Amino acid sequence: MSAIVSINNLHKSFGTNKVLNGVSLDVQKGQMVAIIGRSGSGKSTLLRCLNGLERIDSGDINVCGHDIHHPDKLNLRELRKQVGIVFQSYNLFPHVTVERNITLALTTIKKMATAEAKKIAHNVLTLVGLEAKKEAYPEQLSGGQAQRVAIARSLAMAPELMLFDEVTSALDPELTGEVLKVMEDLSKQGMTMVLVTHEMAFARKLADVLVFMHQGKVWEMGPPDELFTNPKTAELAKFVSSEL
Known part of the structure; x- marks a missing residue:
């Protein structure tokens, strides 16, 4: 297996607040890696560093062949074609249809013809079960539908890696199930995914x-069953008992 993400001794501070304190982590092609931990442990900042939304202070990150620790050499546009990110807030454009939300980046960034972009929009909307909503506006969607459109929009760019940052935390249980089902389907299709989540069963x-993650570091890492049933540190044992 080849690492699609390689992080070595990553440090990131905001002022005097050290958020990432020596994080090292590899993600292999086709893997789903789930990051858990208390609020403030650095999870979301780590994701944002992976697609260049946050500049790192020191350390090495290689994502899809891009060296992120050399901002002068980094082509952010190329990186973001290969790395999709979906946030807790859907960030859809309210004034255009679902279809246009998806085709916009295809026609502007990828310079794709409108007809081809619409074909891709249809395909990704079908994938997330929302092909019937292509003419709808974001305000006409439920939270779960809006989040699935946000996922479809990222998928339309044909990324090699998908990042999900607490994408279900604003949704009620039924809508959460809709979104998790899409992520499960993507995983089965071999999409490489890194997700920050509080959905422990998932x-x-x-x-x-x-x-x-705890206090800006990778505290424990391994197969989920092993970590849940046999945590090696008191911190993880305490976290698991509070979440399950």
Whole structure:
């Protein structure tokens, strides 16, 4: 297996607040890696570093062949073609249809013809079960539908890696199930995924690797069942007991 993400001794501070304190982690092609941990442990910042949304202070990150620790050499546009990211807030454009939300980046960034972009939009909307909503506007969607459109929009760019940052935390249980089903389908199709999540049952069932972050570090890492049933540190034991 080849590493699609390689992180070595990553450090990141905001002012005097050290958020990432020597993180090292590899993600292999086709893996689903789930990152868990308390609020403030550095999980979301780590994801944002992976697609260049946050500049790192020191360390090495290679994502899809891009050296992120050399901002002068980094082509952010190329990186973001290969790395999709979906946030807790859907970030859809409210004034255009679902279809246009998806085709916009295809026609502007990839310079694709409108007809071809619409064909891709149809395909990805079918994938997330929303082909009937292509003419709808974001305000006409439920939270679960809006999040699935956000996922479809990322998938339309044909990324090599998908990042998910607490994408279900604003949704009620039924809508959460809709979104997790899409992520499960993507995993079965071999999409490489890194997700920050508080959905412990989902992480345990589907992740290939579980990463527990604490105080800006990778505290424990390994097969989900092993970490859940036999945590090696008091911190993870306490976290698991509070979440399950």
